[in-house]
Amino acid sequence: MIALVLAMVWARRGQTLVVALLALFGVAAAVAAPAYLRAADRAVAAGQVETATPNELAVAVRAYQQDVREDKPGAEPRGPDLERSGTALAGLPGFDYVYSMEFPAIGIEPSIAYATRFAYRQDVCDHLEMTAGRCLVGESDIVLPEQIGRRLEIGAGDSVSLSFALRIVPRGEPPFYVKNGAAKRFLVAGLYRVPDPGDVYWGSRGFINPGASLPAGAGLPAFVNSATIHAMDRGAVDTGLDAFPEPGALDVDKLPAVRDGLADVRAGVTAFQGGVELHSQLPDLLARIDSGRDAGHRIVPVLAVALVLLACLTIFLAVGYGTEGRRPELAVVALRGARWGQRWWLATGENLVAILIGATAGCLAGQLLVNAFAAYRFPGVGADPGLESLRWAPVAAGAAVLTALLAERRQIATPVAELLRRAPSVPDSARAVAADLVVVILAAVAVVQLSSTLRGVGTAAAALVLLAGSLVAARLLVPLATVLGRRALRRGRLGVALAGLQLSRRPGAVRLFALLTAAVAVIGYAAAAVDVAAGGRSDQAVLGTGATRVLHLAPTGRQNLLAAVRAVDPQGTFAMAAVTLPSEPGAPSAVAVDTTRLNAVAAWPSGGPAATRIAQQLHPAAAPPVNVDGAQVTFDISARFAQGKAVAVTAVLSPREGGNDEVVELGVLRNGRHTYGQSVQACARGCTLNSLRIVGGQGTLDVAGVLTVHSINDAPSDVLNDPAPWRASEGGRIGAGAPGGLEIEVTSLNGLPDGMFVHPASAPYPLPVAVSGVTALPAIDNLDARATPVDVRASLPAVPGAGSPAVLTDLDYADRLATDGATSSNAMVWLNDKAPEDVVAALSAHNLTVIADVRAADVRKRLDKQGPAIALWFYVIVAALATALAAGALVLAAAVDRERQVEDLSALRGQGLSRSALRQATLWTYPVLVVAAVVAGTGVATVGWWLTGWALPLAGLDPPALPLAAWPRLLTMLLTAAVTTLLLAGAAVLAGRRTLRGIS
Missing domain, CATH: 2.60.60 (Lipoxygenase-1)
Known part of the structure; x- marks a missing residue:
C-alpha cells in the first residue's frame, strides 16, 4: 500500500510539490513568528543601546570626601572613600569602571572669579588627543586644554604653579576663590583636546563640559595622575566611580544579570549610610528596551495567526481541488470493494506525504528565512536561532494534517454515482453557510475581547475578521459570476461567458475566491499597519521635536534669546526662539515661541488652523514698550x-x-x-x-x-x-x-x-494662547512661575514640541508679563531645513551657548530602532508569504482544472469556437477572479483595520501625546492593490497559457 501511495505521489509529483510547498509556507509561518521575535528582541536591545546617550548608558557614583588635612595621623578618612571601598560597588557584569578625583585650584587663571579644574581620571591618556607635547608620565606632569594654552600663552615645556582653592560666597556679592594650600610646581607636559566629548567614557555628568560664560577652556579639566592628586596639599575633593558597558554587555540575554548587578550597586550605595550618590538613567533604558520588546510581542502574533489560518485555508483548498480531480479514481477504488481504511489511506496518503515533507522543510525554511532577513535588516545583531522557535511547528503541522483530512472527508463519503458524474454538483448546503457563520461569530467575539487587551483571543481578532470578511465576500460575489456568464452568453460573448460559467460551476470556486480575498486582505492589513506606523514615527520625530532641528541652550534671558535669533536670522526664514514654560506635574505643557516666525519654522499639525492665523491671534498689536x-x-x-x-x-x-x-x-x-x-x-x-x-x-x-x-x-x-x-x-x-x-x-x-x-501695558492681558486637548484654562504659570490669566484664542490638534494637552503662546508677550528678570534654563532655538551650517557658531557669537542639538532625523532614526518599528518588518515577511500562498493556490487550481478544461474547450473548438473566444475563456478566467479578489480583499482589509487596527501598539505601549495617523494613506493602499494584482494575475496568466497550449 505504501508503494502504491508513493507511486501516486510520483505520478502527480507537480501537484504533490504544490501541496508540499503550501504546507512548507504554513509551518514556516509558525516557525518564523517566534524566530523573528527572538531576532527582534536582540535588534530592539541593540538599537536602543546604539542610540542611547552617555547618561543612559553610564552609572555614576559620586562621593564628597572631606578635608584629609583635618584627619589625625593614621586615622581612617572621614566620609566615604571610593578609592578604597569602590570595589563594593563594582557589581555590574560586563561594565568597565573609571575612578576620578577633582578639586578647584588657582594659580594660572588671571581671575579669582573662577578656578582651574584640577583632576585625575583613570586611563585618561587613552581618550585625549595631544595637540602639543606628550601626555602624563611623571608625578609633576600636567596637561592643559589647548584653549587655555592659546589664551594664556602656555606651551608644552612651560612651568606652572597651582594651589588648592577654597570657594568663598560672600553675602550679596559674587563668589570667588582663595588659595587654601601649599603651591606645587608642574611641568606642562602637553596640550590636549578631546576627540569625542560624547564618548561614554566621560561618564554621565559631563566631565568634559566647557562651562557657560567662562573664558575659552576655563571649564575644562587640567589633568594629572593619581600620585599627583595625593601629593597635593588639598582640602575636600569630589570623587567619582563611573561605570560604562563594554560591547555586548547590554545584549538582550545579558539584561537580567545587569538588572541584578544594578540592584547590588544600589544596595552598596545604601550601605555607605549617606555621603554617596548614585546617578544613572540606565533603568530608564532597560525599561525602554522591555517596553519595545513587549510591543513587538503583541504586534508580531497578530498577522502570524492570520498567516497560519491562511495557510490552512490554502491547504484545505489545495487538497480539496486535488481530491476533486481524482473523483473517477476514488470511484473505481470504491467500486472494487476496498475497505474503509484502505479508501482513507489511498485518498489521504498522497497528501499526507506531501504535507509531511513540506512541514519538515518548513521548520528549516522558517528559521532560514528569519536568519536571512535579520542579516539584511539587522546587520551585526544576529537572529539567535534556537529550538524554542520550533515550539509552534508541531501545532502548525497538525493543523495542516487536520485541514487535509477535513478537505478529503466529503469526497470519501460521497456515493459512487456522484463521484462518476462529469459535472459534480456545486455544494451550497446550509452546513457550509453555518460553518461560515461560526467564523463570523468567532470574529465578533474576538473583536469584543480586543477592547480589553491585545492578548489571548484578542490576538486572533484581526485574523478572524479578515477570514470572516473573505468568506462573506466569497458567498456574496461568486454567484455574480453565474449572472455575468449568462448575460454574456445572451449577448454572444462566448469567451466571457465560458470564463464566468467555468468559475461558477466549479465546486471549489467559493473557497478559491475566499482564499485569494483573504490573502489580499492580509497583504492590505500589513501595508496599512506599516504605513500608519511610518506616518506616526514621522509625526513623532518632526511634530514631537517641534521643528526639523532644535538647539537647546544654556541659561539665557528671554529678550537676549529673541534679539540673538533675530540678529542671526533677520528675515525670519529659518530660526525661531522658543522657551518651555514651567508647569506643575499633571498640568498641560506650555511653549512660548516667537510667533512672528511660526509659519516659517515650526512643524505644524495637519487638520487645524493655519500657522499664520494662529500667529496673528497670539501676537495682536499692543502698546509700545517704555x-x-x-x-x-x-x-x-x-x-x-x-x-x-x-x-x-x-x-x-x-x-x-x-x-x-x-x-x-x-x-x-x-x-x-x-x-x-x-x-x-x-x-x-x-x-x-x-x-x-x-x-x-x-x-x-x-x-x-x-x-x-x-x-x-x-x-x-x-x-x-x-x-x-x-x-x-x-x-x-x-x-x-x-x-x-x-x-x-x-x-x-x-x-x-x-x-x-x-x-x-506693552503686552495684551490676559495673555493670548492657543490650546490643544484643554477644555477650560483660566491661567498658566508664566516664565516667572507666577499664575498669569490667559485668553484662549484657538484650538489646535497638537502643539509643536509639546503635543496634547498643551498650550502655545507668544514668547515676547509672555516675557513682558513676567516679573523675575531671570534667565531661562529651557531656552531653545528651532530651525528648519534652510538653516545654514554655521548657525551654531553664529548663535554663539551672539552670546548663546548650545548645549544640545536635537534633529528630527535623529529622532526618527531612534524610533526606527524601537520595538514597534522592528516588529512591523515581520509584516513584510507575512505579505510575501501570503502572496506566495495565493499564487500557489492559483497554480494548483489551474493545474487540477487543466485536463478537464483542455477536453471541454477542445471539443468546443472542434464545434467552431473561435480562437479569440478560446483565448478569453482560457486566459481571463483566473485573472478576472484575481481582480475581483483584490477589490474585495482591499475592502476587507479596510474593515479589518477599522475594527482592530487601533489596538496595535504602533507607537509603543506609552504613545506620545500627539495626533498620530489612524488610517493608512489612500495611495499606499492603491499601490499595494496594484502590485498584488500584477503578481497574482501574472501567475494566473502563466497558468492559463499552459492550458491554452494543450488545446488542440
Missing part, C-alpha cells in the same frame, strides 16, 4: 508712606540689542520726592522697562501708601502721565492719573512675599 536709554538709569519718585513702613522698589530692564535682563535695585524709598539711580552699562545702547516690583521690608505689615514716578531717564512724560498703558498686580492699583507722573497706590502688601508689580 524705553530706558543710557548707562545711568535714574528714577524720579515721590513717596508717601506711614512712618516706619519700609518700601523698596526694584526695576527689571531688558537690553534691546541683546543681553540678559538687568535687575536694578533702587533701594528703600524715602518719603518725599527723591532721585534713585544706578549705573547699568547694559542700557548704554537702550533698554526697555519690563516691570517695577514694590515690596515691603522684612517684618513690615499693613503697608499702604502712594508713590509717583515722575520720570525715568528720558522717557516721554506723556507715557507716565497716562495711566491707561499701565497695569498693577494684586496689592495695589494705578491712580487716576495726574500731570505729575505715574501714580501707584499701594493698598496692602500683606500675604504678598514677592510684593506687588507694575507693568507697562
Whole structure:
C-alpha cells in the first residue's frame, strides 16, 4: 500500500510539490513568528543601546570626601572613600569602571572669579588627543586644554604653579576663590583636546563640559595622575566611580544579570549610610528596551495567526481541488470493494506525504528565512536561532494534517454515482453557510475581547475578521459570476461567458475566491499597519521635536534669546526662539515661541488652523514698550508712606540689542520726592522697562501708601502721565492719573512675599494662547512661575514640541508679563531645513551657548530602532508569504482544472469556437477572479483595520501625546492593490497559457 501511495505521489509529483510547498509556507509561518521575535528582541536591545546617550548608558557614583588635612595621623578618612571601598560597588557584569578625583585650584587663571579644574581620571591618556607635547608620565606632569594654552600663552615645556582653592560666597556679592594650600610646581607636559566629548567614557555628568560664560577652556579639566592628586596639599575633593558597558554587555540575554548587578550597586550605595550618590538613567533604558520588546510581542502574533489560518485555508483548498480531480479514481477504488481504511489511506496518503515533507522543510525554511532577513535588516545583531522557535511547528503541522483530512472527508463519503458524474454538483448546503457563520461569530467575539487587551483571543481578532470578511465576500460575489456568464452568453460573448460559467460551476470556486480575498486582505492589513506606523514615527520625530532641528541652550534671558535669533536670522526664514514654560506635574505643557516666525519654522499639525492665523491671534498689536536709554538709569519718585513702613522698589530692564535682563535695585524709598539711580552699562545702547516690583521690608505689615514716578531717564512724560498703558498686580492699583507722573497706590502688601508689580501695558492681558486637548484654562504659570490669566484664542490638534494637552503662546508677550528678570534654563532655538551650517557658531557669537542639538532625523532614526518599528518588518515577511500562498493556490487550481478544461474547450473548438473566444475563456478566467479578489480583499482589509487596527501598539505601549495617523494613506493602499494584482494575475496568466497550449 505504501508503494502504491508513493507511486501516486510520483505520478502527480507537480501537484504533490504544490501541496508540499503550501504546507512548507504554513509551518514556516509558525516557525518564523517566534524566530523573528527572538531576532527582534536582540535588534530592539541593540538599537536602543546604539542610540542611547552617555547618561543612559553610564552609572555614576559620586562621593564628597572631606578635608584629609583635618584627619589625625593614621586615622581612617572621614566620609566615604571610593578609592578604597569602590570595589563594593563594582557589581555590574560586563561594565568597565573609571575612578576620578577633582578639586578647584588657582594659580594660572588671571581671575579669582573662577578656578582651574584640577583632576585625575583613570586611563585618561587613552581618550585625549595631544595637540602639543606628550601626555602624563611623571608625578609633576600636567596637561592643559589647548584653549587655555592659546589664551594664556602656555606651551608644552612651560612651568606652572597651582594651589588648592577654597570657594568663598560672600553675602550679596559674587563668589570667588582663595588659595587654601601649599603651591606645587608642574611641568606642562602637553596640550590636549578631546576627540569625542560624547564618548561614554566621560561618564554621565559631563566631565568634559566647557562651562557657560567662562573664558575659552576655563571649564575644562587640567589633568594629572593619581600620585599627583595625593601629593597635593588639598582640602575636600569630589570623587567619582563611573561605570560604562563594554560591547555586548547590554545584549538582550545579558539584561537580567545587569538588572541584578544594578540592584547590588544600589544596595552598596545604601550601605555607605549617606555621603554617596548614585546617578544613572540606565533603568530608564532597560525599561525602554522591555517596553519595545513587549510591543513587538503583541504586534508580531497578530498577522502570524492570520498567516497560519491562511495557510490552512490554502491547504484545505489545495487538497480539496486535488481530491476533486481524482473523483473517477476514488470511484473505481470504491467500486472494487476496498475497505474503509484502505479508501482513507489511498485518498489521504498522497497528501499526507506531501504535507509531511513540506512541514519538515518548513521548520528549516522558517528559521532560514528569519536568519536571512535579520542579516539584511539587522546587520551585526544576529537572529539567535534556537529550538524554542520550533515550539509552534508541531501545532502548525497538525493543523495542516487536520485541514487535509477535513478537505478529503466529503469526497470519501460521497456515493459512487456522484463521484462518476462529469459535472459534480456545486455544494451550497446550509452546513457550509453555518460553518461560515461560526467564523463570523468567532470574529465578533474576538473583536469584543480586543477592547480589553491585545492578548489571548484578542490576538486572533484581526485574523478572524479578515477570514470572516473573505468568506462573506466569497458567498456574496461568486454567484455574480453565474449572472455575468449568462448575460454574456445572451449577448454572444462566448469567451466571457465560458470564463464566468467555468468559475461558477466549479465546486471549489467559493473557497478559491475566499482564499485569494483573504490573502489580499492580509497583504492590505500589513501595508496599512506599516504605513500608519511610518506616518506616526514621522509625526513623532518632526511634530514631537517641534521643528526639523532644535538647539537647546544654556541659561539665557528671554529678550537676549529673541534679539540673538533675530540678529542671526533677520528675515525670519529659518530660526525661531522658543522657551518651555514651567508647569506643575499633571498640568498641560506650555511653549512660548516667537510667533512672528511660526509659519516659517515650526512643524505644524495637519487638520487645524493655519500657522499664520494662529500667529496673528497670539501676537495682536499692543502698546509700545517704555524705553530706558543710557548707562545711568535714574528714577524720579515721590513717596508717601506711614512712618516706619519700609518700601523698596526694584526695576527689571531688558537690553534691546541683546543681553540678559538687568535687575536694578533702587533701594528703600524715602518719603518725599527723591532721585534713585544706578549705573547699568547694559542700557548704554537702550533698554526697555519690563516691570517695577514694590515690596515691603522684612517684618513690615499693613503697608499702604502712594508713590509717583515722575520720570525715568528720558522717557516721554506723556507715557507716565497716562495711566491707561499701565497695569498693577494684586496689592495695589494705578491712580487716576495726574500731570505729575505715574501714580501707584499701594493698598496692602500683606500675604504678598514677592510684593506687588507694575507693568507697562506693552503686552495684551490676559495673555493670548492657543490650546490643544484643554477644555477650560483660566491661567498658566508664566516664565516667572507666577499664575498669569490667559485668553484662549484657538484650538489646535497638537502643539509643536509639546503635543496634547498643551498650550502655545507668544514668547515676547509672555516675557513682558513676567516679573523675575531671570534667565531661562529651557531656552531653545528651532530651525528648519534652510538653516545654514554655521548657525551654531553664529548663535554663539551672539552670546548663546548650545548645549544640545536635537534633529528630527535623529529622532526618527531612534524610533526606527524601537520595538514597534522592528516588529512591523515581520509584516513584510507575512505579505510575501501570503502572496506566495495565493499564487500557489492559483497554480494548483489551474493545474487540477487543466485536463478537464483542455477536453471541454477542445471539443468546443472542434464545434467552431473561435480562437479569440478560446483565448478569453482560457486566459481571463483566473485573472478576472484575481481582480475581483483584490477589490474585495482591499475592502476587507479596510474593515479589518477599522475594527482592530487601533489596538496595535504602533507607537509603543506609552504613545506620545500627539495626533498620530489612524488610517493608512489612500495611495499606499492603491499601490499595494496594484502590485498584488500584477503578481497574482501574472501567475494566473502563466497558468492559463499552459492550458491554452494543450488545446488542440
